[in-house]
Amino acid sequence: MDGIQEPSWVDKKLSTFEMLATHPIQAIKEITRLDKFQTVPMATLRGVPTSQSANSLKLRLSGLFFAATAVYYLVWLQGILNKAALWLSIPYFIATVYMTLLILITIFNNWQRTIPILRKHPLRDEPQVAIMIPTYGEPIEMVQTTMESVLSQEWPQDKMLLIIGDDSHRPEMKKMIQTMKQHFPLPKLIYFEPPRKGNPARKGSAKDGNLNAMLDYVSTEFPEIEFIETRDADDVVGTPHFLRYVMGHFQQHPEVSYIQTIKDTLVSTGDPFGNRQTFFYRGVMFARNATNSVFPCGSGLLWRKEQLHKIGGFPTWNLVEDLYSGYVAMRNGLKGTYLPIVGAVGQVSPEDIPNVYKQLGTWALDTLRIFFWQNPWVTRGLSFRQRMQFTELGFFYLLSLPLLLFIITPIIDLVTGIHPFISDNLAYVMHFWPYALATEILLAFIGDSTTFEEIWRARQIWFGMIFVFIKAGWLALWYGPNKKPAYKVTRKTQQAGLYFRETATQIGLFVLLLAAIIFNLVTHPDIKGADLGSIFWAIFYMFLLTGIISKSWFGVSFKRKALKD
Template sequence: MTLAAGPSDTPARDWYFTRFEHRRPLPPSPHVKWRETLWQILASMSLGIGLWYFYWRWTASLNMDALWFAIPLALAETLSFIGLLLLMFNMWQVSDTPWQPPPTSACQCDPDAEDRPVKVDVYITTYSEDPELVRLSLQAAKSLVSPPGVEIAVYCLDDGRRPDMRQVAEEEGCGYLTRSSGEGFKAGNLRNALDHTSGDFVIICDADTRIFPQFVERTLGYFRDPDVAWVQTPQWFFDLPEGESLEDAWERRWRVVGLDKLARRAARFVQRLVGPVRVGEDPFDNSPVFFYDVLLRRRNGASASFCCGAGSIHRREAVLQASLRAYAAAVEQRVTPVIAEIDDAESREVLGSAMRREMALETQVTPYKFHVSEDIYTSIVLQGDPVRPWRSVFHPEILSKMLSPQDMQSWLIQRFKYGAGTIDITLNDNPLLNYKLTLSQKLMYLMTIWSWLSCLWMPAFLLAPIIYLFTGIPPVTAFSLEFFVHFIPYIFAYELAVLIGAWGVSNGRGSSFHMAFFPYGLRAIWTVLRGEPIKFPITPKERQIGRFLHHVKWQILVIVLTVLAIAWATIAIFVLGWRTDVSGYIVNVFWGTFCIMMMMSIVRAALWRPVGEGTT
């Protein structure tokens, strides 16, 4: 199958994702009330058992002879438990916003508007992406179904100022907008577009976002509520590698030495024991189903789902209104400290008036916050507006498709941007302190922040088995029956609760990648603390060729140290007879093996190559 790249006189072009065009997204998980009730019961039990475990952990289990080891590990467990509590609060219940048909007049979305057609602008942002890739997104946007009383216009927002991109937009009959500078990243690009268009609503797409024809029909009706500022839909990566069967993978790899048939039989035997195995399936865990269908969807009840950029539609009035308030606040913030030092009231008023005029000229109106994480930042500004807090809606149905990172370097660029951006907002404009959010909204945002801060205590979990196996010093009084009586129910109750609460949407691989991301999380925090600008290249839309082991050197170090620690402890106990605590050895070998598996997830991703790339 070959995708048509443009009009009939434009040559067709093959892309790596051409073979995935037949894929269709799965529908959102059905809301089953009895299952939600069971989840809430199990979550409550897990909370009670967790509190019991941590009371024992801090009052009766610490090794008082090694507090330098015992306290950091107990603290890491406690901080991790706080993250679990926030996760449970986020997942507590589904509150899908009732769907409504699209409006047929602007006055149905805004009581003050005239009785006229609703105008919807589609923005497709691009910087350095292949113009022919962007053409596919333009063509998809042109195929949008326009409900009665709705007018749709499509614009290409080119921050690269490229003649060939302009030509593609003109060939497709779409508007072309650019600007003289790249100030403000994507947010600056969007602001420039708002200055040159007049739609009541704006659909935001990345260069590779191809929205489905029914997008406007399925999302515009939510804006009948005049307080709804934006609607976010799930992002779906339709090009995720599907991998190959274990038989095919082992047969291919051992064919060069003539052992292909033996390897195939061995693969079949392994799968009889562990079930079907696919090699290279979504090696970077790019599937966002857990994030969208479980986490963001369940924030609807608190109006705390945040914008994720592509695949969202925004009310123009909300974005502009919030930006004007932020503009006024920014001017006042620069003026107030200066005039506060003047005692004379008349002089203070004269100087303040003059400074406000000057600052008003120097300060820019920014409809979308100028920030690498402009989507979540703008969400916070709108939801935390002290005069008119706007609502958000998460629509659970997939209405667009995108391309995923296809190599370790691209994956890291994207994740580092998310992490550093969130940390920067937290430290420099904390949403928990500086905005009028509800308690539920604050807890939801705290969960997002907490997940990125977890890299601070993740090393304690990774180092614990290494320290014990090398030294024999336990972080607890003893790995005794009492330890297992408290620890096993706590872990089992939590895992069972999340399994039921997630409706069968697995996040096991996501958890392993989150754990293995710790060096980059620490780097993101250090970058923000040093006040360095968060710079990143645009995430490549095509696979970068090569192996990327240099990106996972710290994870490899953890693996090597853990393997050496297990080997040393095994020799010390079973060969030299220097130690007798076999239960502690078993616990830490198990935990160390678990840590190795977590780190191996990202090491395998760094080594991954599509079938056929540099192979026979």
């Protein structure tokens, strides 16, 4: 891809960021690994245009519209519940109320959004930054690519300390870093081996232990360094101005303790597993920024070292340190900020079912452990709006149970003829569909620049992950507050295969929905007697389930090689 000239940052203080296509590569050609990232379309890795104001009027109006339709629908629904089947109607009504409550909390949390003004740090007096990259088994070339992207930033290399914490203790990693030192004499490049797991000196059994060991090393050997960046071993720098803008914000806002930026990632065409998380990074995070509820996301993140020490370093209570470190920081009155620039781009994304389950399941488990055992309404130090933000997070994963009930309901309807409520078609259309329409409009405005296709794909993933999230909730309860499941690093390679066993529950639901439709049509030869409403919902849920079922063979080629004569 040909380089595109960067816009004038003097004339346009607020603009989108041209990223990897304009990435200056200062690495020696024979060892650079950044070439492949110069072919990434900029449109897929663009930052958020901060010239747009955080106009919440449309979002607020859609929220009020939803609230009105929700009251109208729920008042009607409670009056028509099937009293002859309370075992079905009451759970259905509770599930509907729960989902409505979650949406209302979401409206409240997104009522205000803020997009910070971006300002570069001047081209002088740059402070030193320690960039800590923990690694545990990632390919050597992948780590080298990440290092090169860090060193290729628009930031003086002599103001960088790049420390690689190798939890796999590989001689090959040490040799690669020694080679890098020869080509990059200005920055401090350090190969660091943290205490091995089980060593009493180690503070944290997983990545947290590696990060804490590096933090202690930097604090002891380089006490003058005031800023700490954490970057996953597979995440390259998304824009060459990353440090320039983050440090500029720190300079303008001394009250800020940490800054999180957009995490993007390289994905297959169409982002089949929703790994780019556009709904979150280009929508929801602006609401979190308005309420000081931004939490660290692992990469594209900088801390003031003093503030990081104030919370005791990287917390070890949860599986991964990022979300919980932000939670602890907020409890201690610290302030975080979200900058809409692409600070990290993953070189690889989980695009096979087991790896997707592992990553999303870990996020769910971490969130629910906090929600169950350090609930935001019990924990001291949080503001009301912060409590609401973390309540929304917990409620989101717990929504899996109501969603499962919604999927099962049309199966019961079509097979038994028993419905959770009794109504004629016209009344149902008049009361339910305004509620459904308001929900769709609200989702579109919350997602901001997220496309309809991305929202639909995200919804398919949400429905496809309900059993993973239910399992995460069970594990969070089972292990309790003082014990946690063993943490596994997300695999950095794709393993294409036929994962029908992993999606057996979703396939089972799909088959049951299809069988229920067929049964209802067969037993009602006259189409007028068929339960068309339940058939509609059964087909709708089948379409949602195909989102995850169709990924069971993602990456597998079924083409047969031509046989030779």
